[in-house]
Amino acid sequence: MNALTGFVLRRVIGAVVTLFALSVIIYVVFYVTPGNVAQITCGPRCSPVQVHQVAQQLHLDDPLYVRYWHFLQGLFVGQDFSTGTSVEHCSAPCLGQSYQTDQQVTGIILTRLPVSFSLVLGAMVIWLLLGVGTGVLSAWRRGRFSERALTALTLAGVATPVFVIGLVLMIVVCGELQLLPFPEYVNFTDDPEQWAWNLLLPWLSLALIESANFARLTRASMLETLADDHIRTFRAYGVGERAIIARHALRGATASVIALNAVTFGSAVGGAVLTETLFGLPGVGQELVHAVKVVDLPVVVGMVLVVGFFVVLANAVADVLYAVADRRVVLA
Amino acid sequence: MSLVEVTGLTVEFGSLRAVDGLSFSLAEGAALALVGESGSGKSTVAGALLGLHRGTGARVSGSVRVAGTDVQAAPDEELRRLRGAKAAMVFQDPLSSLDPYYAIGDQIAEVHRVHTRVSRRTARARAVEVLERVGIPDAVRRSRSRPHEFSGGMRQRALIAMALACEPDLLIADEPTTALDVTVQAQILDLLHTLREETGMGLLLVTHDVGVAAESVDDILVMRHGTAVEHGPVGRVLAAPAQPYTRELLDAVPRVDARRTGSRATDEAVLEATGLRREFGRGSRTFAAVDDVSVTVRRGETLGVVGESGSGKTTLGRMLVGLLEPTAGAIRYEGRPHTGVNPAVQMVFQDPVSSLNPRRSVGESIADPLRARGTERDEQRIRGRVTELLERVGLEGAHYDRYPHEFSGGQRQRIGIARALAAEPRVIVCDEPVSALDVTTQAQVVELLGELQRELGLALVFIAHDLAVVRQVSDRVAVMRRGRIVEYGPADEVYDSPREPYTRQLLAAVPALDPELAARRRAARREPAVA
Numbered sequence: 082m083n084a085l086t087g088f089v090l091r092r093v094i095g096a097v098v099t100l101f102a103l104s105v106i107i108y109v110v111f112y113v114t115p116g117n118v119a120q121i122t123c124g125p126r127c128s129p130v131q132v133h134q135v136a137q138q139l140h141l142d143d144p145l146y147v148r149y150w151h152f153l154q155g156l157f158v159g160q161d162f163s164t165g166t167s168v169e170h171c172s173a174p175c176l177g178q179s180y181q182t183d184q185q186v187t188g189i190i191l192t193r194l195p196v197s198f199s200l201v202l203g204a205m206v207i208w209l210l211l212g213v214g215t216g217v218l219s220a221w222r223r224g225r226f227s228e229r230a231l232t233a234l235t236l237a238g239v240a241t242p243v244f245v246i247g248l249v250l251m252i253v254v255c256g257e258l259q260l261l262p263f264p265e266y267v268n269f270t271d272d273p274e275q276w277a278w279n280l281l282l283p284w285l286s287l288a289l290i291e292s293a294n295f296a297r298l299t300r301a302s303m304l305e306t307l308a309d310d311h312i313r314t315f316r317a318y319g320v321g322e323r324a325i326i327a328r329h330a331l332r333g334a335t336a337s338v339i340a341l342n343a344v345t346f347g348s349a350v351g352g353a354v355l356t357e358t359l360f361g362l363p364g365v366g367q368e369l370v371h372a373v374k375v376v377d378l379p380v381v382v383g384m385v386l387v388v389g390f391f392v393v394l395a396n397a398v399a400d401v402l403y404a405v406a407d408r409r410v411v412l413a
Numbered sequence: 414m415s416l417v418e419v420t421g422l423t424v425e426f427g428s429l430r431a432v433d434g435l436s437f438s439l440a441e442g443a444a445l446a447l448v449g450e451s452g453s454g455k456s457t458v459a460g461a462l463l464g465l466h467r468g469t470g471a472r473v474s475g476s477v478r479v480a481g482t483d484v485q486a487a488p489d490e491e492l493r494r495l496r497g498a499k500a501a502m503v504f505q506d507p508l509s510s511l512d513p514y515y516a517i518g519d520q521i522a523e524v525h526r527v528h529t530r531v532s533r534r535t536a537r538a539r540a541v542e543v544l545e546r547v548g549i550p551d552a553v554r555r556s557r558s559r560p561h562e563f564s565g566g567m568r569q570r571a572l573i574a575m576a577l578a579c580e581p582d583l584l585i586a587d588e589p590t591t592a593l594d595v596t597v598q599a600q601i602l603d604l605l606h607t608l609r610e611e612t613g614m615g616l617l618l619v620t621h622d623v624g625v626a627a628e629s630v631d632d633i634l635v636m637r638h639g640t641a642v643e644h645g646p647v648g649r650v651l652a653a654p655a656q657p658y659t660r661e662l663l664d665a666v667p668r669v670d671a672r673r674t675g676s677r678a679t680d681e682a683v684l685e686a687t688g689l690r691r692e693f694g695r696g697s698r699t700f701a702a703v704d705d706v707s708v709t710v711r712r713g714e715t716l717g718v719v720g721e722s723g724s725g726k727t728t729l730g731r732m733l734v735g736l737l738e739p740t741a742g743a744i745r746y747e748g749r750p751h752t753g754v755n756p757a758v759q760m761v762f763q764d765p766v767s768s769l770n771p772r773r774s775v776g777e778s779i780a781d782p783l784r785a786r787g788t789e790r791d792e793q794r795i796r797g798r799v800t801e802l803l804e805r806v807g808l809e810g811a812h813y814d815r816y817p818h819e820f821s822g823g824q825r826q827r828i829g830i831a832r833a834l835a836a837e838p839r840v841i842v843c844d845e846p847v848s849a850l851d852v853t854t855q856a857q858v859v860e861l862l863g864e865l866q867r868e869l870g871l872a873l874v875f876i877a878h879d880l881a882v883v884r885q886v887s888d889r890v891a892v893m894r895r896g897r898i899v900e901y902g903p904a905d906e907v908y909d910s911p912r913e914p915y916t917r918q919l920l921a922a923v924p925a926l927d928p929e930l931a932a933r934r935r936a937a938r939r940e941p942a943v944a
Contacts, residue, residue: 120702163500235560237630294733301684309509309512310504310506310507310509310510311510311512311513313465313504313510314502314504314510314511314512314572314575315512315523315524316465316496316526317463317465317497317501317502318496318501318502318527318575319492319494319495319496319497319498319524319528320497320523320524320527321493321527324523328515328523329512329514330514332514332515333514335514386638388936406513407514408559408561408562409513409559409561
């Protein structure tokens with residue numbers, strides 16, 4: 082328990098430092114990026130006077146450290162924003178306000194995050210089942226025809242872009258067979274059944290791609306374990322091949338599957354842009370790409386911090402699971 | 414009917430014939446040792462008894478009958494019933510032979526349930542029972558431990574417990590004590606002996622160590638190149654070997670009572686270490702691997718350092734060479750304080766496989782120290798010098814362009830020695846230089862080191878766990894335990910009249926080549942346990 086407390090504490094400190102570093106980097110990158118932010122924000126038809134007004138309103142002419150200071154202020158004590166006609170208060174933790182829509186970034190994140198989560202969590206269940214299942218199967222049937230076929234299939238999976246699989250799925254399932262309506266996001270809280278039906282295709286397309294990696298990893302680490310001495314021990318004691326695969330070889334693969342899952346999960350929360358765009362899911366990735374395009378700095382920073390937070394969290398959870406799975410690992 | 418009946422067994426891996434027409438039998442309750450050097454096919458025979466070569470691509474011919482099962486012809490299902498239930502195997506490396514992810518009790522219970530229709534709970538209880546039987550203290554609690562929480566000796570006990578779980582008629586032990594310290598080895602051999610007395614099971618012991626065989630079996634079968642060289646009662650074979658190879662093998666075995674000969678030791682100190690201490694870890698996890706150790710190495714002499722694993726021998730050796738910075742204490746070379754790496758103090762490592770870069774030719778590896786010194790830049794002369802060194806250690810100059818994998822273990826160790834010589838050292842620290850080698854190869858490498866020492870006036874620090882080898886090569890000996898030197902003095906004094914109980918304990922644990930002496934020692938070891 083003591084080790085766990087220390088571990089959590091170190092991880093929290095590490096996460097805070099990482100996230101701050103992330104925010105500084107984004108501010109600097111956006112500061113040095115060429116282009117007139119005020120002009121972009123205001124629109125192509127704005128007059129120089131209007132552009133100047135926008136720049137003042139958004140503090141775009143302030144030096145970098147002042148702008149970053151404002152950001153920190155918002156984060157810890159809250160901030161007031163003028164929208165030109167009225168003043169809005171944004172209470173701490175305030176990530177700022179979108180240059181484009183005047184919406185508060187926290188609000189945007191809160192509407193986008195459940196969508197991304199719905200997508201990634203569901204897909205995760207499928208990619209784990211499918212990926213690990215395929216991996217186990219091909220480790221068991223190693224050297225035989227069925228294993229080669231599976232290997233070829235997973236290789237094809239790794240190589241296929243998500244929009245190809247997604248498009249094909251949509252055309253076949255929704256268009257030709259008309260088994261499902263074309264996906265449209267429904268909130269889980271509004272109608273769980275519709276939520277699931279509508280997400281089924283996005284889940285499948287994201288998971289099919291990712292599961293290929295899991296299959297390859299599972300197969301590889303199971304084969305590695307199967308070559309270990311302790312497998313020979315159990316064979317020499319008459320333990321059957323099935324039990325050896327299911328109990329001993331698979332167990333050897335858990336640690337690496339957990340690690341890969343953490344990375345995949347963390348990066349998919351903010352990085353499943355293609356899937357989100359293809360299926361019209363208003364998720365984090367889509368919003369992030371849009372915000373970068375229009376140089377909407379507060380939205381970008383907010384989104385990146387949230388995504389970064391999940392990457393850090395996923396890795397910490399993976400480390401704990403790792404230590405649970407393998408008692409030799411000491412949390413440090 | 415005999416327990417094991419092997420007739421004309423031949424096992425081929427591709428074009429390699431590992432076992433060639435071997436025949437032997439083992440009566441119920443009897444004990445036989447298969448003894449041979451690496452590559453003699455002894456472990457292959459052990460595997461064949463359980464049909465472990467099935468499905469590996471090895472070609473097996475001849476007949477193998479174990480406890481009434483025709484291993485060659487039996488269907489998979491029958492073979493599974495043989496494995497573990499009638500004939501159980503104990504493997505060499507107890508750490509890698511257990512699944513790191515499961516509790517030891519669960520692993521034993523799993524094996525037990527494969528062969529008996531009992532509940533999970535009954536099997537678990539049986540696991541605790543056998544763990545208790547092999548002398549694991551607090552077996553109920555320790556059965557929940559994972560293998561890494563056990564010491565090497567306890568792991569080997571756990572493996573033996575697994576073998577006992579189904580009360581087999583035959584125990585096959587493949588190098589069961591090779592990875593263990595000498596005192597732990599004695600305990601495990603005693604345990605096997607007691608179990609045999611009590612259960613009446615047969616034992617097939619596979620070992621490279623003639624001493625281990627002498628302690629444990631009735632009959633011995635000496636193998637070479639997959640065939641039987643000599644087969645007979647252990648007392649007769651060891652006392653009066655009929656075959657030249659057996660004699661050669663026995664002559665190469667280092668004796669713990671053989672003194673060093675031909676030494677040219679002097680009194681002139683080359684390397685002096687005072688109050689050496691080395692800590693590892695931080696904070697509350699700090700521990701001292703070496704604590705307050707002072708040794709002197711004199712020109713032309715060999716200082717032997719013996720101790721069991723974890724005693725700090727290697728840490729001490731690395732500090733002497735300058736590969737590790739001491740936490741406290743000082744090293745003086747030729748009277749002057751010295752810190753860091755000293756070209757005049759070189760090292761020969763234990764594992765001749767991993768201490769040579771597999772992607773560089775051996776000549777390049779030997780040339781490294783020459784180039785590092787920077788005094789010689791002429792490639793032609795460097796090559797000449799390397800050729801000289803290769804020839805000096807008994808290899809050929811033409812070997813320059815070959816790669817480590819093309820050499821045998823003994824040859825690789827010669828390469829390691831040549832590399833150490835390249836820097837023209839005054840002192841060479843040899844860390845377990847022969848423990849990975851077969852006895853005959855071991856003897857050759859030891860001889861080479863002795864020759865080089867006499868010729869070049871080298872001082873050697875010879876670190877080893879094998880008390881007999883150390884005795885054979887050393888002028889003076891330091892016995893280490895838990896980071897400290899417990900006894901330090903002339904080799905003959907330390908071995909013939911040890912002052913410390915620990916030294917006596919170590920010496921008593923060395924396997925004797927004479928079965929009768931071994932039996933007396935075993936009896937002596939049992940007594941203090943009763944008291």
